Amino acid sequence: MTSVIIDCDPGHDDALAILLAAKHLDVLGITTVSGNESIDNVTSNALKIVEFGNLTDIPVIRGAEGPLFRDAVYASHVHGKSGMDGAEIPEPTTKLQEGHAVDFIIDTAMSTSDLVLLPMGPLTNIALALRKEPKLRDRIKLMSIMGGSSTSGNYTAAAEFNIYVDAEAADIVFRSEIPILMSGLNLTRQVLAKQEHIDEIREINNSTAQVIADLLTFYLGTSTRHSHDGAAMHDPCAVAAMIDPTMIEFEPMHVVVETTGTHTYGMTLCDVRPGSVKSKPANMEVAVTIDSDRFFKLLIDTLRMY
Ligand code: RIB
Numbered sequence: 001m002t003s004v005i006i007d008c009d010p011g012h013d014d015a016l017a018i019l020l021a022a023k024h025l026d027v028l029g030i031t032t033v034s035g036n037e038s039i040d041n042v043t044s045n046a047l048k049i050v051e052f053g054n055l056t057d058i059p060v061i062r063g064a065e066g067p068l069f070r071d072a073v074y075a076s077h078v079h080g081k082s083g084m085d086g087a088e089i090p091e092p093t094t095k096l097q098e099g100h101a102v103d104f105i106i107d108t109a110m111s112t113s114d115l116v117l118l119p120m121g122p123l124t125n126i127a128l129a130l131r132k133e134p135k136l137r138d139r140i141k142l143m144s145i146m147g148g149s150s151t152s153g154n155y156t157a158a159a160e161f162n163i164y165v166d167a168e169a170a171d172i173v174f175r176s177e178i179p180i181l182m183s184g185l186n187l188t189r190q191v192l193a194k195q196e197h198i199d200e201i202r203e204i205n206n207s208t209a210q211v212i213a214d215l216l217t218f219y220l221g222t223s224t225r226h227s228h229d230g231a232a233m234h235d236p237c238a239v240a241a242m243i244d245p246t247m248i249e250f251e252p253m254h255v256v257v258e259t260t261g262t263h264t265y266g267m268t269l270c271d272v273r274p275g276s277v278k279s280k281p282a283n284m285e286v287a288v289t290i291d292s293d294r295f296f297k298l299l300i301d302t303l304r305m306y
């Protein structure tokens with residue numbers, strides 16, 4: 001089973017990603033990063049997820065308080081004030097694992113063969129780990145990232161939220177030469193949870209599925225209020241790429257992160273030109289299509305396992 005660390009900012013879609021990963025991958029730890037909400041809130045939400053998912057054997061480790069250089073921005077308009085509104089979840093009693101997420105990532109990578117990172121929030125922790133321990137470049141097998149877009153953004157017209165929050169960190173990660181699978185908005189907008197999916201999850205007779213049905217109802221509400229046709233399954237796509245990559249089509253591309261643009265800060269510029277003589281060698285595999293039916297079958301079948 002593939003050993004992974006999930007670096008996240010729960011986040012409704014982060015919650016689904018954690019539950020999906022926990023039943024198919026060897027999750028060595030969940031590290032948190034300021035993103036959808038403050039580090040306090042997303043860390044509390046991560047503890048709530050391991051509790052309502054009966055996953056308290058997976059350690060949760062608190063990470064970066066904010067981006068490398070810029071002030072934190074949050075996505076409360078999507079995920080609510082707590083960062084994971086919509087369900088009655090008790091305050092967690094599970095204790096955090098001592099230490100900082102960056103050191104957990106470094107220590108685990110140095111002691112684990114073929115470690116895969118699943119970053120699904122701003123890339124602050126990952127960038128700090130790469131800078132603190134350059135040997136990680138040869139220790140981390142792969143990063144399956146939810147972030148960026150080969151088309152339009154969401155936080156701005158140009159930039160996807162995870163990259164926008166800390167584009168400097170994303171630039172460090174994208175230039176690390178570690179193999180990357182990038183699940184950007186161009187892909188994740190192809191998997192939209194709708195009421196019929198929530199209804200099917202509601203029919204599952206376990207408490208974890210009931211909490212997810214409540215959370216997805218909230219997330220669908222904020223998504224449709226922002227004129228989306230459904231609740232995008234952003235973060236679970238990065239996990240599905242590790243569980244069953246045959247449901248996703250990837251294309252090798254050279255991708256750079258804009259860190260100085262006035263209007264384009266945080267943009268992931270994907271070189272989609274067919275075989276252009278001017279394009280640089282691909283530095284990652286960009287997900288371009290996904291079989292949505294197979295994705296939702298995997299997700300819902302996994303929720304039945306709780
Ligand atoms: O743009 C979508 C990403 O931003 C997802 O990871 C979501 O959880 C938020 O972090």
Ligand code: CA
Pocket residue numbers: 008009010011013014035036120121235
């Ligand atoms: Ca996230």
